Amino acid sequence: MAISTSTSPDGAPAAAPPDGTGTGAERQRRRTLLHRLDLHGAPYAFVAPFFVVFAAFSFYPLIYTSWISLHRVELSTLNVMEWVGFDNYTALWEDDRFWNALLNTITIGVLSTVPQLMMALGLAHLLNYQLRGSTFFRVAALTPYATSVGAAALVFTMLFERDFGMINWMLSLVGIDNIDFENNKWAAQTAISTIVIWRWTGYNALLYLAAMQAIPRDRYEAAAIDGASRWQQFLKVTVPGIRATIVFTIVLSTIGATQLFGEPLIFGQGPNGITGGADNQYQTLGLLLYEEGWKNYQMGRAATVAWAMFLLLIVVFAVQQVVKRVLARRA
Amino acid sequence: MSRTRAVAAVSVVSALGLVVGCGSSDGGGTGGGKKDGKVTITMGLFGVMGFKETGLLDKYMKEHPDVVIKADVAGDEQTYYTALQTHLAAGSGLKDIQGIEIGRAKELSDTQQDKFVDLAGAAGTDHFLPWKQSQVTTEDKKVIGLGTDIGPMAVCYRKDLFEQAGLPTDRDEVAKLWEGDWSKYVDAGKKFKQKSKADKVAFMDSSSGLFNAMIYGDSQQFYDKQGELIYGTNPVVKNAWKLASEAATSDLTAKLRQFQPGWDPGLANSTFATTVCPAWMLAHISEKAGPANKGKWDVAKAPKGANWGGSFLGVMEKSPVKKEAQELVAWLTAPEQQAYLFEKIGNFPSSQKALEMPEVVDAKSDYFAGAPIGQIFGDAAKEIPDEQVLGRKDGTIKDIFSQGLTLIEAQNKTPDEAWKTTDKRIEKAAG
Numbered sequence: 001m002a003i004s005t006s007t008s009p010d011g012a013p014a015a016a017p018p019d020g021t022g023t024g025a026e027r028q029r030r031r032t033l034l035h036r037l038d039l040h041g042a043p044y045a046f047v048a049p050f051f052v053v054f055a056a057f058s059f060y061p062l063i064y065t066s067w068i069s070l071h072r073v074e075l076s077t078l079n080v081m082e083w084v085g086f087d088n089y090t091a092l093w094e095d096d097r098f099w100n101a102l103l104n105t106i107t108i109g110v111l112s113t114v115p116q117l118m119m120a121l122g123l124a125h126l127l128n129y130q131l132r133g134s135t136f137f138r139v140a141a142l143t144p145y146a147t148s149v150g151a152a153a154l155v156f157t158m159l160f161e162r163d164f165g166m167i168n169w170m171l172s173l174v175g176i177d178n179i180d181f182e183n184n185k186w187a188a189q190t191a192i193s194t195i196v197i198w199r200w201t202g203y204n205a206l207l208y209l210a211a212m213q214a215i216p217r218d219r220y221e222a223a224a225i226d227g228a229s230r231w232q233q234f235l236k237v238t239v240p241g242i243r244a245t246i247v248f249t250i251v252l253s254t255i256g257a258t259q260l261f262g263e264p265l266i267f268g269q270g271p272n273g274i275t276g277g278a279d280n281q282y283q284t285l286g287l288l289l290y291e292e293g294w295k296n297y298q299m300g301r302a303a304t305v306a307w308a309m310f311l312l313l314i315v316v317f318a319v320q321q322v323v324k325r326v327l328a329r330r331a
Numbered sequence: 332m333s334r335t336r337a338v339a340a341v342s343v344v345s346a347l348g349l350v351v352g353c354g355s356s357d358g359g360g361t362g363g364g365k366k367d368g369k370v371t372i373t374m375g376l377f378g379v380m381g382f383k384e385t386g387l388l389d390k391y392m393k394e395h396p397d398v399v400i401k402a403d404v405a406g407d408e409q410t411y412y413t414a415l416q417t418h419l420a421a422g423s424g425l426k427d428i429q430g431i432e433i434g435r436a437k438e439l440s441d442t443q444q445d446k447f448v449d450l451a452g453a454a455g456t457d458h459f460l461p462w463k464q465s466q467v468t469t470e471d472k473k474v475i476g477l478g479t480d481i482g483p484m485a486v487c488y489r490k491d492l493f494e495q496a497g498l499p500t501d502r503d504e505v506a507k508l509w510e511g512d513w514s515k516y517v518d519a520g521k522k523f524k525q526k527s528k529a530d531k532v533a534f535m536d537s538s539s540g541l542f543n544a545m546i547y548g549d550s551q552q553f554y555d556k557q558g559e560l561i562y563g564t565n566p567v568v569k570n571a572w573k574l575a576s577e578a579a580t581s582d583l584t585a586k587l588r589q590f591q592p593g594w595d596p597g598l599a600n601s602t603f604a605t606t607v608c609p610a611w612m613l614a615h616i617s618e619k620a621g622p623a624n625k626g627k628w629d630v631a632k633a634p635k636g637a638n639w640g641g642s643f644l645g646v647m648e649k650s651p652v653k654k655e656a657q658e659l660v661a662w663l664t665a666p667e668q669q670a671y672l673f674e675k676i677g678n679f680p681s682s683q684k685a686l687e688m689p690e691v692v693d694a695k696s697d698y699f700a701g702a703p704i705g706q707i708f709g710d711a712a713k714e715i716p717d718e719q720v721l722g723r724k725d726g727t728i729k730d731i732f733s734q735g736l737t738l739i740e741a742q743n744k745t746p747d748e749a750w751k752t753t754d755k756r757i758e759k760a761a762g
Contacts, residue, residue, distance in 0.1 A: 075420055269592055272734065275734065294413045
């Protein structure tokens with residue numbers, strides 16, 4: 001609580017100036033008010049920019065999207081809206097494209113997140129050793145993350161090309177026939193996961209590395225004295241030491257995987273990118289949203305997909321919280 | 332203390348400023364305008380329409396020193412059209428002149444005609460093919476754009492690969508192989524496949540090219556004149572689907588998608604011997620197949636004349652330089668410029684007058700073994716049906732059909748399964 005200079009310790013108002021004009025008291029009171037505003041108001045003013053921007057660019061669109069999702073409305077005629085209630089939601093529930101996209105989002109998410117975090121952990125462990133030019137390697141680990149999705153996806157698309165791609169060329173050296181990466185469901189999903197893994201492994205590795213550096217050295221020394229090998233040290237000291245960070249990266253990666261969009265879009269290119277392959281074999285929820293909104297121009301249905309994704313994230317988050325709590329209770 | 336207050340005040344003001352800044356619109360200007368006696372005209376184009384690439388815009392600016400033209404060219408039409416739709420809906424971000432692809436013409440003239448300037452009766456614009464002009468004419472006779480090119484079709488083929496397979500190489504004899512019927516084209520493919528020594532070379536690039544050629548030879552494709560979807564019962568579509576899927580299941584295609592990854596390297600590395608080619612595709616083939624294949628390609632008459640593609644230029648009602656923009660559009664689509672573009676990059680004129688000009692009639696292509704392309708495409712243009720019914724979602728439906736054919740070609744679905752999927756998708760997209 002603020003200590004005001006204008007109040008005497010017993011709470012009585014400060015004595016008026018001897019001449020008794022009263023203007024001084026008024027000025028004093030105004031100053032007090034400004035002073036209190038300064039102390040109590042300033043913090044709100046400082047955080048205001050974020051919340052104002054949040055309200056304008058996140059909260060308002062969220063509400064507006066939910067309003068649109070209850071209508072039938074086309075992009076070219078946004079002013080003509082026809083109320084349909086929850087029809088869009090029931091239609092989405094019965095649409096096999098939605099379930100297909102949901103399943104693809106999960107499989108591509110798992111295919112990309114699990115190896116990515118494993119590799120990041122290993123990479124962080126290696127970077128944590130005393131090595132020459134460690135700064136170089138740390139920066140190098142971060143470069144893929146700084147590459148734009150578009151550029152990365154385009155290069156990988158060329159590598160995975162069916163007739164003249166480098167990966168099929170290398171496979172042909174060991175006698176494997178050309179794989180049609182785009183048209184084979186699992187090959188396409190693996191190829192897309194590769195792009196994600198390539199981009200995010202270094203980023204996660206640096207997060208792990210930062211956490212690892214906070215683990216006290218003497219724990220390793222104690223473990224070494226007890227005769228623990230490097231591998232045992234990794235399992236028994238490092239991993240428990242950065243558990244909070246691992247949980248954090250899992251949450252981040254899950255959110256990222258749910259919103260997967262750029263990689264598959266560019267991997268397919270043209271109309272096939274938008275629908276996630278001729279057979280929707282790698283259509284994610286993000287792509288389904290895009291297809292409804294920017295190929296079929298049905299904004300109501302696109303908004304419905306957006307809300308379904310939002311609700312899905314909340315469910316995933318709740319499940320994670322429950323799992324965390326159960327695990328904590330067990331421990 | 333006064334400093335914190337100042338900071339607080341600044342942050343509140345800037346936060347509000349952000350919101351206000353986003354709320355206020357620019358009133359829907361189009362980027363162009365008049366300033367200091369100079370007129371700036373902005374254009375939104377896509378693909379290779381040729382105006383910028385062949386220096387026509389520079390020429391216009393030289394002849395009109397008080398005009399500055401700024402043209403944005405988007406590579407991909409789908410991306411371009413999405414942005415155009417968004418800009419039309421928002422009423423901002425538009426250019427003074429916007430390109431319109433034929434697959435979008437109906438949707439725009441049905442739903443957005445108020446936003447385009449009526450070009451009916453504009454001076455010096457009575458030279459277009461009647462069916463071209465009718466594609467952008469609304470019910471109350473408003474014309475929302477002027478035609479650039481049309482896409483009469485022929486078959487581009489590789490002479491050297493035909494020779495290896497024991498097929499004739501002379502363009503007249505090749506044309507006789509499939510004269511009058513597309514199914515003879517598929518038969519020729521079967522012969523090619525039997526006798527071809529190079530087993531990695533397919534007869535055609537994709538089944539969707541054949542499908543397009545067949546449906547666009549008729550006046551109605553996916554919609555009827557009343558705007559009802561008829562693709563499911565239209566015999567033209569059914570027959571095209573049947574023949575295209577036959578080609579796909581008989582392994583006659585290289586399983587590529589035109590203008591998608593793999594197609595360009597396929598042209599450069601000769602993985603297929605023929606492709607159904609509208610006039611505007613010649614520029615693409617010669618560029619991507621490269622100088623190494625010069626003279627190996629040739630052009631033969633298609634079994635039946637058809638029109639694939641072609642674009643328009645429209646002027647926005649909101650443009651502050653409407654008059655100047657109209658003049659520019661009229662100039663760019665005038666017979667002389669259309670003939671020039673055909674000579675330069677092969678975009679075939681949509682102007683009747685240009686079709687009679689010697690530059691067009693006598694045009695030959697060096698790259699395609701000296702083929703008389705003016706004659707071949709000119710004859711094909713005469714066979715194009717006089718009336719062409721467009722539908723609102725033509726562009727989208729065409730994409731869905733080519734994906735349906737990919738299901739057969741590359742995903743081993745049966746034609747029936749693929750048709751069912753296609754049917755369902757069209758219902759989602761156009762229903």
